[in-house]
Amino acid sequence: MKIHRFFAKDMRSALAEVKDTLGVDAVILSNTKVNGGVEIVAAVDVADKTPQGRASAGRAGERELPEDRVTLSSAPRQAAPRQTAKAEPRKKAAPTLNWDWQSREQDSRSESLPEWSRGLARQAMEQQPEFAAAEPASPVKKVTMADLSEEMLSLRQLLEHQLSGLRQDAKARRQPVRTLLEERLVKMGFPSTLAEEVTAPMPEALGANDGWKWLRVQLKKRLFTSDNTILRKGGVVAMMGPTGVGKTTTVAKLAAHYALKHGADEVALVSTDTYRIGAHEQLATYGRIIGCPVKVAKDAEELEDVLYQLRNRSLVLIDTAGMGQRDLRLNQQLSTLVQAGQVPIQRYLVLSATAQQRVLEDALNRFSQVPLDGLVLTKLDETLSLGEVLGLAIQNALPIGYLTDGQRVPEDLQVAQAENLLERALALFVGTAAA
Numbered sequence: 001m002k003i004h005r006f007f008a009k010d011m012r013s014a015l016a017e018v019k020d021t022l023g024v025d026a027v028i029l030s031n032t033k034v035n036g037g038v039e040i041v042a043a044v045d046v047a048d049k050t051p052q053g054r055a056s057a058g059r060a061g062e063r064e065l066p067e068d069r070v071t072l073s074s075a076p077r078q079a080a081p082r083q084t085a086k087a088e089p090r091k092k093a094a095p096t097l098n099w100d101w102q103s104r105e106q107d108s109r110s111e112s113l114p115e116w117s118r119g120l121a122r123q124a125m126e127q128q129p130e131f132a133a134a135e136p137a138s139p140v141k142k143v144t145m146a147d148l149s150e151e152m153l154s155l156r157q158l159l160e161h162q163l164s165g166l167r168q169d170a171k172a173r174r175q176p177v178r179t180l181l182e183e184r185l186v187k188m189g190f191p192s193t194l195a196e197e198v199t200a201p202m203p204e205a206l207g208a209n210d211g212w213k214w215l216r217v218q219l220k221k222r223l224f225t226s227d228n229t230i231l232r233k234g235g236v237v238a239m240m241g242p243t244g245v246g247k248t249t250t251v252a253k254l255a256a257h258y259a260l261k262h263g264a265d266e267v268a269l270v271s272t273d274t275y276r277i278g279a280h281e282q283l284a285t286y287g288r289i290i291g292c293p294v295k296v297a298k299d300a301e302e303l304e305d306v307l308y309q310l311r312n313r314s315l316v317l318i319d320t321a322g323m324g325q326r327d328l329r330l331n332q333q334l335s336t337l338v339q340a341g342q343v344p345i346q347r348y349l350v351l352s353a354t355a356q357q358r359v360l361e362d363a364l365n366r367f368s369q370v371p372l373d374g375l376v377l378t379k380l381d382e383t384l385s386l387g388e389v390l391g392l393a394i395q396n397a398l399p400i401g402y403l404t405d406g407q408r409v410p411e412d413l414q415v416a417q418a419e420n421l422l423e424r425a426l427a428l429f430v431g432t433a434a435a
Contacts (some may be wrong), residue, residue, distance in 0.1 A: 001043050001044070002022070002044050002045075002046045002166070003021060003029070003041065003042070003043040004041075004042055004043070005039065005041050006016075006018055006021070006039070006040045006041075006042065007034070007036075007037060007038070007039050008037050008038060008040075009036065009037040009038075010038065011031070012029075012295060013037075014038050014039075014040045015038070016276070018040060018042045021248075021273070022042055022043075022044040023044060023113070025044055025045070026042045026043065026044045027042060027044065027045075028040060028041075028042050028416055029041040029042060029043055055146050058185050062360065068331065068351075074359075078087045081152075084202055090303050091333070098198055112152070114174070115376055116347040124264045139335060143384055144280065145197075152401070153192045159236050162359075177202075177204075177206060177207060177208055177211050178199050178200075178202055178204070178211070180208060180211075180317070181199050181202070181211050181212060181215055182196055182199045183193045184212075184429075185196075185198065185215075185387065187429060188385060188386075188387040188425055188426070188428075188429040189385035189386065189387020189388045189391065189425075189429075190387040190388075190391040191355075191357065191389070191391045191395065192396055194391050195395060196214065198218050198219065198222070199215065201216060202215065202432070203341075208399075217323060219390075219418075219422055220418045220419060220422060222394045222395070223390060223393065223394055223422070224397065224398070224399040224400070224416040224420065225399050225400050225415075225416045225417060225418055226374045226399040226401040226416070227415075228401075228402065228415045229277070229346075229359050229374075229401065230254060230315070230346070230348075230402075231254065231257055231258055231261070231400060231415075232371070233263075234258070234266070234315040235256075235314075235315065235316075235346055236307060236316045236318065236344065236345045236346065237315070237316070237317055237318065237346045237347075237348060238318040238320055238345050238346065238347050238348070239251055239317065239318065239319060239320060239348055239350050239376065240320050240347060240348070240349055240367055241349055241350035241351060241363065241367065241408075242351065242363050244352075245350045245351060245352045245378055245379075246350060246378040246404060247319055247320065247350045248282055248283055248286075249269070249349055249378075249404070249407065249409065250376055250378060250402070250404055250413075251252075251269060251286075251317045252283075252286035252290070252324065253404065253408045253409050253410045253412070253413040254315075254402070254410075254413070255267045255286070255287075255292060255315070255317055256286075256289075256290050256409055256410035257410045257413060258315050259290050259291065260410070261317075262314065263290045265313075266313055266314040266315060267289050267290065267292040267313060267315050267316075267317070268292055268293050268294075268295070268310040268313040268315075268316045268317075269286070269293070269294045269295070269316075269317050269319065270294070270295045270296070270297055270303070270316060270317070270318045270319070270320060270321070271283045271293060271295070271296050271297070272292065272298075272303065272305055272317075272320050272321060272427065273295050273319060273320065273321035274297075274393055277344060280294070280296050283319055286409070289409075292309055293310075295310070296310070297402060303318075304343075308343075308345045308391070311343075318345070328338060338356075346373045346374075347370055347372050347373055348372070348373060348374050348375065348376050348401055349363070349364065349367050349368075349374075349375050349376070349398075350371050350375075350376045350378060351363060351364075351375060351376070351377060351378070351389060351392075352377075352378050352379045353377050353379050353380050353381050353382070353383040353388075354382050354383045354385060355377065355388070355389075356388070357388045357391075357392075360389060360392050361392065364392060364396065367377070368396075374398060374399045374401040375389075375393055375398050375399070375400045375404050376400075376402045376403075376404070377389055377400060377402075377404070377416070378403075378404045379404070379405065380403055380405040380424070381405040381406055381412075383428070384428060385425070385428055385429065386421065386424055386425035386428060387429075390421060390422075390425060396409035399416075400416040401415075401416055402414065402415060402416055403415075403416050403421075410413050
């Protein structure tokens, strides 16, 4: 019997090495886990297998020795028949582990496979689940062009972020006061592009306090107001904007203020909101309280007729339907205001000061399909910052007409003033920072 010791990184590799070295007739004597892999002790019977030897073994009165062995093969086999001189060559099996225990009556004269060898073989067979539990190698994941593109984009974004931080640090070292004021504007809600643009021409010699005073002057120059045009001059004014921003309440507040100063006979209200249930009733209730007429116009033709009927009124306020920026009916609503062109219509966009920056920008882009004369800012009592709406007005050079900060009619309405708006924006920033 020839005994060999094999070392490999795993059981599968070790068994394959046993098979390649000793053949499929090898007997596993022991297997042990060691550092770096496994150790297998295997043996193979090297008795004479020549035709003469087999012939002598088959003499009368003698029997072939039975074999109790652990066989490496690709599938279980039946009891092997006695070999003849013309036996077919054994086919090479795949290097997988398959146990074939063959128990036969042991010849008392047999000395080729002692009892201790069979005991070790049984022990190896009892450990079969450990061998069978070996997991196959994980398949290699294929990398696609989409994966590469995504990885490149991620690396690019990371690099841009790091470079931006380096530029900001260098700028803070070179121009600490300017960087400080720029960061203050951003924290107040102003867009970063606007903050950088406004602070760029600031003299370097100014300190933090003088720099802030200089900066407020620059913001005031860029922030336009309509100087109370609606209540001073009257005309036909349409309030437009997304749903829920407070258009109807704003119309009622303006009408009440004008009626208190010029009389209810000089005011009229018109509703083009035929989509929302109860919209006309809400405006009609305000009209009864103020004492002015309320009309309804479904399309451009009816609006033109209504405006002709109200031509003697010095102020006509149009309450348009509240629609989302992506509502398909919005274009129809806007075209109604454009086509009723016999009378010039002032168009004010009503925006909520509580809206996010991107929502404000999207609303302005949608409603600016028709020329806008100004903005009305609502819900100032609910917002935590004013920089978003003020920045939008500055960047688009739109004058702010009026502010509303409550539900009371007509008390909660103020004429917009640049200085007052900047003071409120700063007060909100300081209050939020203190909290």
